[in-house]
Amino acid sequence: MWFWHGVPDRPAVAIREVKVAGDAIVQEEIPSMVKSGALLTVLVIYPDFPTPEGTRSVEDATELWKERVGAELDRIGLTREFLLATMSAFDWEIPAPWKGFAWRPYERSMIPVE
Secondary structure, three states: OEEOOOOOOOOOEEEEEEOOOOOHHHHHHHHHHHHOOOOEEEEEEOOOOOOOOOOOOHHHHHHHHHHHHHHHHHHHOOOOEEEEEEOOOOOOOOOOOOEEEEEEOOOOEEEEEO
């Protein structure tokens, strides 16, 4: 999903939901989203589908994906805003509880969004 505001050839916001949390997130999705040039990029994932090896809970899986996404953004050298939103693939509450992390480009780290 793209949102343009002001400059017609550069999206203001790029939003992507990835339903299966696999290596393609780091290898394909993040680089593709960053190439869009959007001022704000939002990635929504279900970190526990499938449950990553070595994790026991959605919290563990979320922490692992936060680290993986942050490492890829650091590797790319992203200097724009990026938001990672995670929620369990197995939580049926409406609205589902979620966690958010914002990329701080000048600190090169992901921080929790309250």
